[in-house]
Amino acid sequence: MTPLTSFPKQDIRVVLFEGISQRAVEVFHDAGYRQVELLPKSLTGDELIGKVSGAHIIGIRSRTQVTAEVIAHARKLITIGCFCIGTNQVDLEAAQLAGIPVFNAPYSNTRSVAELVVAEAIMLMRGIPQKNAECHRGGWSKSAAGSHEVRGKTLGIIGYGHIGTQVGVLAEALGMHVLFHDIEAKLSLGNARAAASLDDLLERSDVVTLHVPETPATRMMFGAAQIARMKSGAHLINASRGTVVDIDALAAALESGHIGGAAVDVFPVEPKGNGEPFESPLTRFDNVILTPHVGGSTLEAQDNIGAEVAAKLVRYSDNGSTLSAVNFPEVTLPEHAGSHRILHIHRNVPGVLSRINELFSREGVNINGQFLRTDAKVGYVVMDIASTPEITSRLRAALNAIEGTLRTRVLY
Numbered sequence: 001m002t003p004l005t006s007f008p009k010q011d012i013r014v015v016l017f018e019g020i021s022q023r024a025v026e027v028f029h030d031a032g033y034r035q036v037e038l039l040p041k042s043l044t045g046d047e048l049i050g051k052v053s054g055a056h057i058i059g060i061r062s063r064t065q066v067t068a069e070v071i072a073h074a075r076k077l078i079t080i081g082c083f084c085i086g087t088n089q090v091d092l093e094a095a096q097l098a099g100i101p102v103f104n105a106p107y108s109n110t111r112s113v114a115e116l117v118v119a120e121a122i123m124l125m126r127g128i129p130q131k132n133a134e135c136h137r138g139g140w141s142k143s144a145a146g147s148h149e150v151r152g153k154t155l156g157i158i159g160y161g162h163i164g165t166q167v168g169v170l171a172e173a174l175g176m177h178v179l180f181h182d183i184e185a186k187l188s189l190g191n192a193r194a195a196a197s198l199d200d201l202l203e204r205s206d207v208v209t210l211h212v213p214e215t216p217a218t219r220m221m222f223g224a225a226q227i228a229r230m231k232s233g234a235h236l237i238n239a240s241r242g243t244v245v246d247i248d249a250l251a252a253a254l255e256s257g258h259i260g261g262a263a264v265d266v267f268p269v270e271p272k273g274n275g276e277p278f279e280s281p282l283t284r285f286d287n288v289i290l291t292p293h294v295g296g297s298t299l300e301a302q303d304n305i306g307a308e309v310a311a312k313l314v315r316y317s318d319n320g321s322t323l324s325a326v327n328f329p330e331v332t333l334p335e336h337a338g339s340h341r342i343l344h345i346h347r348n349v350p351g352v353l354s355r356i357n358e359l360f361s362r363e364g365v366n367i368n369g370q371f372l373r374t375d376a377k378v379g380y381v382v383m384d385i386a387s388t389p390e391i392t393s394r395l396r397a398a399l400n401a402i403e404g405t406l407r408t409r410v411l412y
């Protein structure tokens with residue numbers, strides 16, 4: 001039912017999945033949100049749908065799959081926060097067409113990933129994972145065979161974005177040569193050089209590290225053919241997404257010895273939460289560093305992410321601003337104290353704005369401020385008006401009746 005007033009903040013239900021930092025809860029509390037539920041793990045299937053369908057705001061990390069089906073049941077949901085970088089776990093288009101902006105934290109954990117990757121490059125080049133495993137079993141084999149400094153060796157970075165560039169800078173500080181491959185033209189930092197092609201990078205690198213997002217083009221982009229191109233004995237690091245590397249092809253190359261070692265942080269299927277079993281064809285190799293998707297899991301990164309994404313969600317909920325949303329037209333809005341703010345999200349088809357303006361002029365309501373942004377599929381128009389709850393409520397009902405309307409919200 002259309003509420004007569006702006007939806008009361010104390011009734012807004014926030015559900016945060018996957019052990020999101022307490023910092024996020026503090027941000028919501030400080031902003032006057034009282035119903036914040038923090039869950040330690042991801043949910044799936046009916047459990048997820050049940051939880052999401054009662055929520056106005058959800059926060060997730062990389063594991064929770066917010067599919068079109070989940071969104072179809074999320075009648076109350078106004079916004080989604082990905083407390084991480086990747087947004088591949090959300091059906092962004094389905095969210096957009098349901099009028100739900102999605103936010104993420106594009107920078108806060110990049111340094112943490114870069115540090116881990118550089119440390120792993122050193123460990124792999126020294127053969128430490130297998131030496132460590134042997135010592136744990138009571139063995140001792142002190143030898144320099146197969147152990148190398150990283151200084152003077154070549155690191156190949158696939159995906160030279162926020163993380164890839166930082167990995168390159170740190171690796172150069174250790175005296176490594178840095179090559180990169182990206183689908184976009186990228187400014188090289190330091191002495192890093194763009195490889196002539198992916199194959200060129202693979203043929204020249206002692207360590208190859210992947211920093212691409214999950215997209216249709218990167219899914220299984222690293223398979224037997226790419227591994228075969230790598231130098232014999234070279235090392236592979238994957239802290240991007242588990243779907244990027246053909247894990248069976250990697251296992252076969254480790255088995256044959258063509259790959260000298262690997263560090264893998266992300267897997268095609270990951271456990272839903274701590275304490276759940278982890279299975280991988282890579283567990284049998286001592287020369288593989290396996291980590292439970294912790295590239296971005298430092299206290300520093302999680303604290304910053306908690307604050308950053310929660311602030312974006314609060315701002316959208318309180319004020320309607322969609323600045324930095326990943327699936328939505330971006331509108332930055334001023335404060336609206338003293339006026340009623342009406343948010344109208346619609347399919348981007350001709351005539352919607354003129355019908356909205358006709359409605360306001362017919363009702364004799366003066367618009368103090370109007371903000372509009374569109375993208376290929378969706379239009380987002382925000383109107384600040386001097387009004388009463390009764391008039392705003394009537395206007396909202398009329399706006400909902402305009403063809404192409406996806407959702408309206410009222411803030412005051």
Ligand SMILES: NC(=O)C1=CN([C@@H]2O[C@H](COP(=O)(O)OP(=O)(O)OC[C@H]3O[C@@H](n4cnc5c(N)ncnc54)[C@H](O)[C@@H]3O)[C@@H](O)[C@H]2O)C=CC1
Nearest residue numbers: 085086159160161162163182183211212213239240295296
């Ligand atoms: N293991 C972990 O805990 C973490 C993993 N990640 C993963 O790392 C990914 C990268 O993060 P950022 O560097 O911040 O992203 P970014 O968007 O700044 O950089 C990604 C780069 O990959 C390039 N790229 C895209 N498709 C490509 C392709 N087919 N071939 C070559 N290059 C391609 C892009 O042009 C861009 O330069 C994230 O999307 C996420 O999946 C991010 C943070 C933590």
Ligand SMILES: O=C(O)C(=O)COP(=O)(O)O
Nearest residue numbers: 061062063084085086296
């Ligand atoms: O930021 C990302 O994309 C990551 O992969 C980190 O994911 P997480 O928050 O650790 O589940």
